Amino acid sequence: MSDQSTRFRMMHTMIRVFDLEKSIKFYTELLGMTLLRRDEYPDGKFTLAFVGYGPEENNTVVELTHNWDQATPYEIGSGFGHLALGVNDIYAVCSELERNGASIPRKPGPMKHGTTHIAFIEDPDGYKIELIGLDTMK
Structure with missing residues (x-):
């Protein structure tokens, strides 16, 4: 059996956010993370912002997903x-x-x-x- 720890690497966790700017400010200013990249997808009407404590190449980061058409805040649910x-x-x-x-x-x-x-x-x-x-x- 191969060593699974060399086959897999935790890359990111994703959460959906209602106000992207407010979320970026929280994670960068209050928690000291860096905004690593921000990708706009106009055809899909969403933005992805990746924040973390180091480059994605060797750190697990948080993906903040903002859906442009979301009219109300998300319900977090009981699974998370x-x-x-x-x-x-x-x-x-x-x-x-x-x-x-x-x-x-x-x-x-x-x-x-x-x-x-x-x-x-x-x-x-x-x-x-x-x-x-x-x-x-x-």
């Missing part, structure tokens, strides 16, 4: 869980995010059944993003 980002000093990070307008429905603190400290924030469309305290993981 969350994106996860590792951070150092989760309390300081959350404090800064909150000062800059981020919604933090689950304030930082230890997991219920562990010692790692986590928090949950929400992007402009209500997608949950788990912050994991890298310096608290055991």
Whole structure:
């Protein structure tokens, strides 16, 4: 059997966003990602914006999909869980995010059944993003 880890590579995760500019601002300004590329598809009436912490060639990124004709915000549904980002000093990070307008429905603190400290924030469309305290993981 071949080594599957050399055959496959996680490239991106895609979420549909209602207000593309607001979402790009959230992911780049509040979470420190870079807008890697933005592709317009006029015939299909949609735009794809890729954001992440490094080039797509060797990093997993987030694809923000904006359908031009979407009249109302998307329903997130019950199947999607969350994106996860590792951070150092989760309390300081959350404090800064909150000062800059981020919604933090689950304030930082230890997991219920562990010692790692986590928090949950929400992007402009209500997608949950788990912050994991890298310096608290055991």
